[in-house]
Amino acid sequence: MKKLRDYSEEIYKCTKCGLCQAVCPIFLETGLETSVSRGKFTILNGIINGHLKLNKKIGKYLEMCLGCRACFDFCPAGINAEEIIYAARAEYAEKYGVNPIKKLAIVTLNLIQGLRRSGSKRSSHSFMRFRVKPGMTGSGKIAYFPGCFDTSAKAVKTVLEKNGYDVYIPKGFSCCGMAARSAGDINTFNKLMQNNISKIPEDTEFILTECASCGSAWQDYPENIAKKAINIYKFLDKTDIYIPENAKYNKTVTWHDPCHLARFQKVSGEPRNILKKIPGIKFVEMEEPGKCCGAAGTFCITNSKVSLAVSKSKAKNIISTKADIVATGCSGCKIGIAQGLAGLGKIKPIVSSIEILAELYSQE
Numbered sequence: 001m002k003k004l005r006d007y008s009e010e011i012y013k014c015t016k017c018g019l020c021q022a023v024c025p026i027f028l029e030t031g032l033e034t035s036v037s038r039g040k041f042t043i044l045n046g047i048i049n050g051h052l053k054l055n056k057k058i059g060k061y062l063e064m065c066l067g068c069r070a071c072f073d074f075c076p077a078g079i080n081a082e083e084i085i086y087a088a089r090a091e092y093a094e095k096y097g098v099n100p101i102k103k104l105a106i107v108t109l110n111l112i113q114g115l116r117r118s119g120s121k122r123s124s125h126s127f128m129r130f131r132v133k134p135g136m137t138g139s140g141k142i143a144y145f146p147g148c149f150d151t152s153a154k155a156v157k158t159v160l161e162k163n164g165y166d167v168y169i170p171k172g173f174s175c176c177g178m179a180a181r182s183a184g185d186i187n188t189f190n191k192l193m194q195n196n197i198s199k200i201p202e203d204t205e206f207i208l209t210e211c212a213s214c215g216s217a218w219q220d221y222p223e224n225i226a227k228k229a230i231n232i233y234k235f236l237d238k239t240d241i242y243i244p245e246n247a248k249y250n251k252t253v254t255w256h257d258p259c260h261l262a263r264f265q266k267v268s269g270e271p272r273n274i275l276k277k278i279p280g281i282k283f284v285e286m287e288e289p290g291k292c293c294g295a296a297g298t299f300c301i302t303n304s305k306v307s308l309a310v311s312k313s314k315a316k317n318i319i320s321t322k323a324d325i326v327a328t329g330c331s332g333c334k335i336g337i338a339q340g341l342a343g344l345g346k347i348k349p350i351v352s353s354i355e356i357l358a359e360l361y362s363q364e
């Protein structure tokens with residue numbers, strides 16, 4: 001992984017135009033220059049040039065980023081603030097240690113995965129196999145990475161089986177490492193990554209992920225592995241999805257784009273396509289479907305006030321649609337949306353498109 005100093009030219013490209021202010025969810029809530037990429041680049045430039053010291057106060061400013069990449073999409077100079085801020089956090093963690101709350105969250109996630117591993121009855125012998133292999137030429141062996149929260153794993157199994165694939169989840173996966181990476185805990189990220197890679201047999205053609213954050217973490221693994229990882233919506237959208245006769249899902253549904261899906265993996269049309277194929281669904285778009293949900297992993301714990309404000313802003317857009325159901329594809333976003341809705345005194349079911357499809361199949 002690149003060091004902060006390796007980004008000096010990138011940082012210097014910032015023209016201070018301030019356009020990032022219009023899209024940074026944290027700046028929109030706080031109005032603080034230190035919370036937007038432009039302000040952070042001014043500070044980081046000072047550190048690289050030796051005019052400023054990376055101290056604890058600056059560490060707090062570095063925390064104020066959701067890693068949503070909204071500014072990257074909007075920046076005329078094309079600077080990826082998320083990547084640079086994460087490199088700065090890693091440098092900060094080397095000097096002062098990882099934020100203890102974040103460390104606790106990282107340990108807890110691994111504990112959850114460990115408990116699941118010890119209780120797992122999942123097969124480690126068979127692979128999912130394509131009955132049809134659209135545009136795919138390899139072994140046809142596919143593994144599924146369920147992630148720590150694993151909220152959609154049962155639905156994923158149902159949907160894949162109904163569409164002609166057997167489910168294979170290798171034993172011994174750990175957390176994907178996203179929480180460690182964003183906290184600047186690169187040693188832990190590398191350990192988790194190495195463990196996960198070691199569980200994937202060499203002739204695996206694809207590694208499916210449903211959780212957007214997990215999928216993004218796999219994109220940060222070495223290229224030979226990253227290119228095998230594919231989001232399940234992208235995967236299914238290429239196939240002729242099975243729709244049972246006479247089954248209907250008579251609900252109004254809106255879709256929230258997880259940052260780690262739409263911006264990091266460029267997957268946004270695919271989950272919508274799947275929803276629109278489901279008979280009975282009335283699909284409604286919310287305003288700013290790609291605006292961050294505010295959870296951002298441990299951000300909702302370490303900066304709960306700002307996180308809630310961002311989540312409420314998301315929830316307002318959801319409520320305006322009058323949708324019965326909120327669909328999304330990230331376990332972290334489910335938390336952000338739930339806290340935003342609850343903050344406005346509302347409750348709505350928050351599910352993934354895969355869970356809706358599984359419910360449709362259950363009508364058979």
Ligand code: SF4
Nearest residue numbers: 014015017018020075
């Ligand atoms: S939009 Fe890009 S160039 Fe403009 S101030 Fe923000 S980071 Fe700098």
Ligand code: SF4
Nearest residue numbers: 024065066068069071
């Ligand atoms: S990545 Fe998101 S939260 Fe971080 S500075 Fe950019 S827009 Fe703001």
